[in-house]
Amino acid sequence: MSVKFALDSNSHRSLNLGLNMASNTDVQAKLRGLVDMLLGCLKDIKNPPITGIQNSLNFDATIIKNELGKLGLILANDATKMTLVCKPPCTPSAAIPTINAIGETLFRIYGHVASIPLSAGKTFTNEIKSTTGDIIYASAALANSFLDSPVDMSATNYGHLMSTGILWNACDLFQQLPSNNSTAVSKKWKEISALLEDAICEIVDLISENNQNENDDIDDGWDEILGESTITSSTLSTTEKEMGSLCLDLIKLVELLFKKILQRCIDPLNTTNKLNTKNIDNSQQNGINDTLDRFVELGNSVIDCADELGTSLYSPHNLEMIVSHANDLKSYSQELIGLAMLLTTGSHKEWFVLCDGQFTKKFQIIIDKSGL
Numbered sequence: 001m002s003v004k005f006a007l008d009s010n011s012h013r014s015l016n017l018g019l020n021m022a023s024n025t026d027v028q029a030k031l032r033g034l035v036d037m038l039l040g041c042l043k044d045i046k047n048p049p050i051t052g053i054q055n056s057l058n059f060d061a062t063i064i065k066n067e068l069g070k071l072g073l074i075l076a077n078d079a080t081k082m083t084l085v086c087k088p089p090c091t092p093s094a095a096i097p098t099i100n101a102i103g104e105t106l107f108r109i110y111g112h113v114a115s116i117p118l119s120a121g122k123t124f125t126n127e128i129k130s131t132t133g134d135i136i137y138a139s140a141a142l143a144n145s146f147l148d149s150p151v152d153m154s155a156t157n158y159g160h161l162m163s164t165g166i167l168w169n170a171c172d173l174f175q176q177l178p179s180n181n182s183t184a185v186s187k188k189w190k191e192i193s194a195l196l197e198d199a200i201c202e203i204v205d206l207i208s209e210n211n212q213n214e215n216d217d218i219d220d221g222w223d224e225i226l227g228e229s230t231i232t233s234s235t236l237s238t239t240e241k242e243m244g245s246l247c248l249d250l251i252k253l254v255e256l257l258f259k260k261i262l263q264r265c266i267d268p269l270n271t272t273n274k275l276n277t278k279n280i281d282n283s284q285q286n287g288i289n290d291t292l293d294r295f296v297e298l299g300n301s302v303i304d305c306a307d308e309l310g311t312s313l314y315s316p317h318n319l320e321m322i323v324s325h326a327n328d329l330k331s332y333s334q335e336l337i338g339l340a341m342l343l344t345t346g347s348h349k350e351w352f353v354l355c356d357g358q359f360t361k362k363f364q365i366i367i368d369k370s371g372l
Helices: 002-020 024-048 061-085 092-114 124-145 160-176 183-215 222-226 238-275 281-314 319-342 345-372
Strands: none
Touching: 002 345, 024 061, 024 092, 061 092, 061 124, 061 160, 061 345, 124 160, 124 281, 183 238, 183 281, 222 238, 238 281, 238 345, 281 319, 319 345
16 A cells, blocks of 8 residues: 555656646647547547447446536536636646546547447437537637647637637537437427428418518619519419419428327337336337437438428429429328338327328329429
């Protein structure tokens, strides 16, 4: 015990002596090494090895969430210390241990994220990696702000105060991470649904604005200044408004479908997952995660189609394009319905069957209106 203490004391004395002799050049070297390490980690997160960890019997998503939450708090504290000791004029003996500490914290974060197996679920893993990427990038930007010759980080070389604030905000996101793939999908589905509502509002505004323009004959002088009519260039004809309304009906049906899928498919799977975590084997869990991830993939495709359909409704109409986007929207929505029907029975399944028929019917009305 006494020998160990003596050795430790000598080690501390040597370390302190070294730090006292450190210069600003040593600080710059440490900062540059930290930036280079973080950019390397960021590259690995964005482009992981093709052969990642497939399965892990010991993996617990809740533990990973809690560990990352704790490390996020430590990192926010480390960032505050680094800002205080590295800003000019910096004291090398205080700056170097702080840089080492923040580097160790970030490497622990990277290690946890790199250990997440593919079986944890794509949506969960993507959110963890996205948040971690933001944190690592913000940390690199903070360290970079103290370099005499900063690394080019795509025109995001902020000052240390702004970089610290950005890193704090990123660390806060670690406290809001999903506890598993089911909760990640539920969160993502609500975000997708909000985007769909935005698309609906845009089309409603387009039709309503044009109805208002029809009754607005006031000359505000802009036509003469711009040399063209600002109203007629964007005003929908009666036929175009009718087509817009039909497409709006189709997208509103998607909105209803999204609500039913959340209530009857995603949330029930989430509940089942929570209740039976200990009784579900790896193959069952993988099947649940694959299904949930497929909902998100198809949901994103539906949103892309809804946005494209909404954009195509501005005057002048290209009917072939409108019909094409409407068809894509119908097709992806019916794929969602097919997936939902695998998870439902009885009246719930019957509802999805009827919904499928409504998509076919509403799309046929659009075709008939287009005359194609």
